[in-house]
Amino acid sequence: KSRTVLLATEKAFAADAVSKIEAVTSAAGYKLVRLENYKSKDDLLKAVADADAMIIRSDKVDQAVLDKAAKLKIVVRAGAGYDNIDLKATEGKGVVSMNTPGQNANAVAELVFGMMITSARNNYDGTSGFELVNRSIAFYGFGAVARAVHKLAQRFGMKSFAYDPYIPAEKIAEMGATPVATVAGLFEHQYVSLHVPLTDETKASINKALLMKMPKGGTLINTARCEVVHEADMVEVFKARQDFCYLCDVAPDDKAAKEAMTAAVGDKFGKRLIFTAKKMGAQTLEANDNCGVAAANQIVAFFEKGETRFALKA
Ligand code: NAD
Numbered sequence: 001k002s003r004t005v006l007l008a009t010e011k012a013f014a015a016d017a018v019s020k021i022e023a024v025t026s027a028a029g030y031k032l033v034r035l036e037n038y039k040s041k042d043d044l045l046k047a048v049a050d051a052d053a054m055i056i057r058s059d060k061v062d063q064a065v066l067d068k069a070a071k072l073k074i075v076v077r078a079g080a081g082y083d084n085i086d087l088k089a090t091e092g093k094g095v096v097s098m099n100t101p102g103q104n105a106n107a108v109a110e111l112v113f114g115m116m117i118t119s120a121r122n123n124y125d126g127t128s129g130f131e132l133v134n135r136s137i138a139f140y141g142f143g144a145v146a147r148a149v150h151k152l153a154q155r156f157g158m159k160s161f162a163y164d165p166y167i168p169a170e171k172i173a174e175m176g177a178t179p180v181a182t183v184a185g186l187f188e189h190q191y192v193s194l195h196v197p198l199t200d201e202t203k204a205s206i207n208k209a210l211l212m213k214m215p216k217g218g219t220l221i222n223t224a225r226c227e228v229v230h231e232a233d234m235v236e237v238f239k240a241r242q243d244f245c246y247l248c249d250v251a252p253d254d255k256a257a258k259e260a261m262t263a264a265v266g267d268k269f270g271k272r273l274i275f276t277a278k279k280m281g282a283q284t285l286e287a288n289d290n291c292g293v294a295a296a297n298q299i300v301a302f303f304e305k306g307e308t309r310f311a312l313k314a
Helices: 015-027 041-050 063-068 087-092 105-120 144-155 169-174 208-212 231-240 255-265 285-305
Strands: 004-009 031-036 053-056 074-077 096-099 136-140 159-163 191-194 219-222 245-248 273-275
Touching (some): 015 031, 031 041, 041 063, 053 285, 087 096, 105 144, 105 219, 105 273, 105 285, 136 144, 208 231, 231 255
Parallel strands (some): 004 053, 074 096, 191 219, 245 273
């Protein structure tokens, strides 16, 4: 049976990735409809009417979208974080939701190291910096991205620590990281890297009390979601500590919050506060291809074989 797959990407994939997605859908006899770089939600609401399946990135799938999606059976978030899908609403309508776990992990891991080295070398301003070898990095969440960062950290001669209550401590140890029993325990280490999903439990969980515990040169790395950090607390920490650094791929959407942080740190040279221009962790040729193609394959496998391995639950 022919199906229509809507590629709804407010931030488009690289053209090459789109061709590869289309190769998968057309091999299955499906039609790929592209809604890329759209400017208003109305465009999405119109486009979704004919879709049997949807591939999205950070695009929001909420009740309003579902109300217009009469034929929709499956939505796949080409990427890891799925806080942009209202899972209660998709479940309520009997629409299956999936992500593409692990497909962009290496891209994010390399960005983490890019930001760490930029900060350790004072953004290449001509002054003496420091090396990462023998330093400690602690992971909040030890899923696909954290493990990819951990692998690179091992090669850099760093020591890894991890807190993830959903993974047995023995398994963390087997992978070569030292398990940490509490979130607070992470903040004894120089680097803390956030790799948890945004949930009620993790929202605003990184606060002043934790950040003030960090040793000298304490550096928080955030490639997860900006909402995991308590932003007002972060401003206070910058004011209280001249040594604290924040390396962030997920700057607040809220301009005022971003400006307050920038003003508090007074960091003209980008040593202590790094914000990428927009969320760039997964913005590589490889991650675009991996996530896009995985999403298309998951849709075909769902329709042709009833495959629901990557289905998400509210
Ligand atoms: P993942 O699902 O593989 O790993 C998440 C881990 O967090 C899991 O091991 C889970 O057990 C753990 N976890 C959940 N709740 C926790 C809690 N309360 N305390 C401690 N651990 C908890 O996902 P991933 O691929 O590693 O990605 C992690 C997050 O990073 C995503 O949810 C997404 O928000 C973000 N991300 C951002 C980018 C980017 O472009 N910057 C790209 C990929 C992922």
